Amino acid sequence: MCRFQCTTVAGDQDEFVPSESSLYPLPAAHRVVVPGNHLEIVKPTSSACFSVQVLLKQLIGDAASAGLRNAAALAIESRDFVHALRLLEDHPSELDSEGLVQLALALEGTGRQPEAMEFLEKYAGNDTDPMGVLAGRLKRR
DSSP states (O other), rough: OOOOOOEEEETTTOOOOOOHHHTTTGGGGGGESSSHHHHHHHHHSTSSHHHHHHHHEEEEEEEETTOOHHHHHHHHHTOHHHHHHHHHHHTTGOHHHHHHHHHHHHHHHHOOHHHHHHHHHHTTTHHHHHHHHHHHHHHHH
């Protein structure tokens, strides 16, 4: 069963949205109060703002909040292959098997199928996932 997670966030100085309407429709476990007013919550000044951190925690849960692989996986899932390439392309020797597959998918997603196959041939080694991806491409060819 897939459950929808919801958190309501209110600013401790929000003059536009009263806490009765923003917080109390949900149980206490799903309420968060952050410092600031309405505008500071909606348009935070940096990624370090607590409201941004609450949003990130809601979106990614206990997964690592940073790193090339997470950012690249999100870009690939969003079909933003160019962004995934920017993140991964300069670090092929540092990638694990999942990262190798992500980079190959990003190359393919930008129309660079021959490069994706060359990349997998060069870096797959004995890793079963990249080898399987390469085998699938060779089979379709």
